[in-house]
Amino acid sequence: MTIPLPVRIQAAVVRGAFALPEGLRRAIAGKPLVRDGQTLALDAQLILRLQQLSKAALVLPGGVEPSRAAMEYARHLVGGATLRTVTARAVGIPREQGETAATLYTPDGLAEGSGLLVYLHGGGWVVGSRASHDHVARFLAQRAHVRVLSVEYRLAPEHVFPAAAEDALAAFDYAHAKAADLGADPERIAIGGDSAGGNLAAVATQEAVRRGGPVPVFQLLLYPAADASTRRRSRELFVDGFFLTSADMDWFVDQYAPAPADRTDPRLSPLLAEDLTGLPPAYIGTAGFDPLRDEGEAYAQALREAGVAVRLSRQPDLIHGYANYIGIGHRFREATAEAAEALRKALAPGAA
Template sequence: MTIPPAVRIQAAAVRALYALPEGLRRAIAGKSVVRDGQRLAPDAQVMLKLQRLSGVALVMPGGVGASRAAMEHSRHLVGGPTDRTVAARSVGIPQEHGESAATLYTPDGLAAGSGLLVLLHGGGWVIGSRASHDHVARFLARRAGVRVLSVEYRLAPEHPFPAAAEDAVAAFDYACAKAADLGADPERIAVGGDSAGGNLAAVVAQQAVRRGGPAPAFQLLLYPATDASTRRPSRGLFADGFLLTSADMDWFADRYAPAPADRTDPRLSPLLAEDLTGLPPAYIGTAGFDPLRDEGEAYARALKEAGVEVRLSRQSDLIHGYVNYLGLGGRFREAAAEAAEALRQAIGG
């Protein structure tokens, strides 16, 4: 994909800003932001300041189309240069409705029979794509030493709940059935995602275990949405000013699961599943300044209580979406590297 010159200039300016000495970046960030006993990282403060100045948000005034376009545009500014040491090829996943597109990422020199991550992108089930998360897929593949199958599931409002969940389950089934063709070890297939993608990954793990047969070896859940039926304290504490807002969450949910959808359905609210026993080990990463923080951490507690091996890691100084800002380095890259290392330890070489 050709990046417009104006976008290249904007991206270069952002990189130059984040290349400044730490003291200067702190000065640009301004007065420290402290909330709920947490101090926001200067890297995150600068990013939020840039976001406010640019007028770009997760939900744009132009609605679904404008919001999707803004996310695709933003990846060029904050995702960083494309890692060419990771090869990519297109894959078609058969579905009842036709075919879902996917991209298989393979790090240079990775032998056949590696672990594989089925990656489900974030974006509130409404925005986002394989393209918006290309840099995330490449980073995880290289740092964890695994193949990554990044899936293009159907989006709402054109395809409301449970379409995305159905596509996610079918993608996992495809990865298991075609593991040899994908160069993967069928015993080391993980599922993961960020935000809405983390929600879908949790749903896949539950559905696979409950029906019997192949199940994920590991879950990589990054600031996942786990309960659409209620509002926890973090929803109010970080309702506005930290990228994802409470109003955004309502907007996404109303498009993915409009009435009369049952928002207590475990395929939408995996935290509410009656039985969490027997699920695969999980790494759950949450962000301190995120309205989704409390429900992600509640899911970690529920899994532990059910006897599931869980590592919960709160990035207390960061905001929702932190793995998308790899090109900004600093704390964003550190947090993403921790998640990649958890994946490497679980299914890597």
């Protein structure tokens, strides 16, 4: 894909800002920001300042289509150069009507029978795609030494709840049934995602356990949406000014689960499931300056209380969506690398 010249120019400006000496970066970003006993990382504060100057937002005037276009555009600015040491091929996942498109990522030199991560991109169930998260999938594949199957699940408002959740479970079932075709070990298949994708991964895991049969061996949940029925303290602390806003979340949920959808349904709010026993181990990454922080951490606590092995890792100085920014600044990459390492260990041969 050829990136248009205006995008390349803007990407160069962003890279240039992050290459400046620390003093100049601080001058652009402003005084250190402290909230709830946490200090925002300079990398995070700088990207927020650049977004403010460019009037970037997750939900744009005009709604769905402009917001989708903006997310596709943004990955060229903050995602970094494409990792050419990871190859990609298209895969079709059959479903009742038609098929779900997916991309299989394979690091160069990875042997057959590797672990595999079924990956569900973020974007509030409304925006985002395999393309917008191509850099994230490649990074996880390379760092964790696994194959990654990135899924183009159906988006709202064209396909409302629970369509995306159904696609997530179907993708895991496909990966397990066709593991040999994908070059993977059927006993080492994890599921994961970021934000809304983390929600879908958690939901699909619960559904797999409830019905019996194949279950993911690990969950990789990055700043997941876990409860659409209530607002926790972090929604008030970080209501605005940190890219994802509380109003954005309201809009996303309204698109995905319009009335009369039950927002206490565990297929939308996995934190509210009556029984969390028997779920596979999980890594849950949260961000300190994120409206969704507290519900992700509440989900980690609920899993622990149900006897599930959980590693909760709050990145106290970062914002929601930190995995999307791995092409700029070291803190975003460092935090995402930690998640990739947890995945690598979970899917290593003999890890179970």
